[in-house]
Amino acid sequence: MDQTIExxxxxxxxxxxxxxxxxxxxxxxxxxKWNRTINLTAVRDRNKMILLHLLDxxxxxxxxxxxxxxxxxxxxxxxxxxxxxLQIINPSWHISAVESNQKKCAFxxxxxxELSLEAFTVVNERVEDWRVKEFPCIISRAFSDLNDxxxxxxxxxxxxxxxVAMKGVVPxxxxxxxxxxxxxxxxxxxxxxxxAQRHALIIKNR
Numbered sequence: 701m702d703q704t705i706e707x708x709x710x711x712x713x714x715x716x717x718x719x720x721x722x723x724x725x726x727x728x729x730x731x732x733k734w735n736r737t738i739n740l741t742a743v744r745d746r747n748k749m750i751l752l753h754l755l756d757x758x759x760x761x762x763x764x765x766x767x768x769x770x771x772x773x774x775x776x777x778x779x780x781x782x783x784x785x786l787q788i789i790n791p792s793w794h795i796s797a798v799e800s801n802q803k804k805c806a807f808x809x810x811x812x813x814e815l816s817l818e819a820f821t822v823v824n825e826r827v828e829d830w831r832v833k834e835f836p837c838i839i840s841r842a843f844s845d846l847n848d849x850x851x852x853x854x855x856x857x858x859x860x861x862x863x864v865a866m867k868g869v870v871p872x873x874x875x876x877x878x879x880x881x882x883x884x885x886x887x888x889x890x891x892x893x894x895x896a897q898r899h900a901l902i903i904k905n906r
Contacts, residue, residue, distance in 0.1 A: 704747060708755045711892035713762070716789060723788045723815045724754060730811055731779060738803045740779040751893050757782030757841070759889040760866060760900050761789060764837070767862060767902070773798060773835040775827050775853055776842035780808050782866065783839075787820045796821040798830060828852045839864040846874040850882065850903060863903040870899055881906060 705724050709716055728749055734740055743749050760782060764772070770793050774783035777797035787795045797820070799805050805824040812820045823830060836858050843849035846865055857863065866889070875884055882903050889898040 704750055705754065708750060708892050709758070712755065712758055712890075714758065714789060720788050720791075723817075724785070726815050727780075727784055727788070727811060728754075730807070730814065734807050734810075738807070740804065740807060751891065753779070753781055754785050756866075756891050756894065756898065757785035758789060759891045759898060760839070760864065761786060763887055763889075763900055763902075764839075764864070767837070769837045770794070771835060772796075772837035772839055772864075773853075773856060775838055775840045775849070777808070778804055778842055780811055781841055783820070784808075784811060784815070784817070787817050788815070791817075791819065794819050794821075796823055796835070798823045798825055798827045800824070800826045827856070831855060834858045834861070836861045837864060838862075839866070841866040846871060846901070846903070847877050850878065857905075859905075861904075863901075865901040865903065867899050867901060869897045871901075875901070878903065 705721060728746060731740060731749060743752050772795055774797045777783050777799050780797060783795050783797040797808060799808060802824060805822055808822040812822060835856055838853050838857055840849055849865055850863055870886055878884060883906055885902045887900045889900055891898055
């Protein structure tokens with residue numbers, strides 16, 4: 701199992717410590733355990749979890765580094781994706797995850813505790829109702845519609861901040877609705893072992 705994770709990380713040009721590998725394994729263990737009682741993810745096969753959850757989440761890491769991101773908000777994080785894999789690989793980053801479902805938040809808090817994710821913050825709120833602070837980057841894998849993602853989180857983004865929307869195929873129709881008011885750039889992502897299109901959209905206020 702460790703070797704499968706390490707091979708994927710290597711393919712993403714990521715070198716991590718033995719502690720981080722243990723955290724990834726611990727995270728998968730928790731996912732499997734909690735999935736038996738609450739529906740965190742439809743993916744049940746452990747190797748597919750590595751591919752579709754861990755490596756997919758980490759495929760955006762290089763882009764975030766290029767943007768010099770060290771603090772971000774993950775909206776609609778569900779089982780902590782991409783927040784927890786990104787936090788494990790970047791322990792000094794300050795990552796917050798907003799999730800309205802109480803049971804999923806219980807899982808996230810347990811993951812924070814068991815994986816010793818000291819800089820990880822869990823927020824049990826509807827994102828449109830939470831107004832505590834602003835972030836230089838807001839990311840999501842879960843929002844199906846770009847306009848919904850941007851409008852519901854606008855109040856949480858710093859003036860010169862960016863949204864990062866992780867998508868499969870490029871959502872041209874969704875982009876057309878936003879391009880009058882926002883600048884959008886499209887970046888191709890590569891997930892080792894996944895034969896499917898993955899993209900990250902960087903969205904900025906004009």
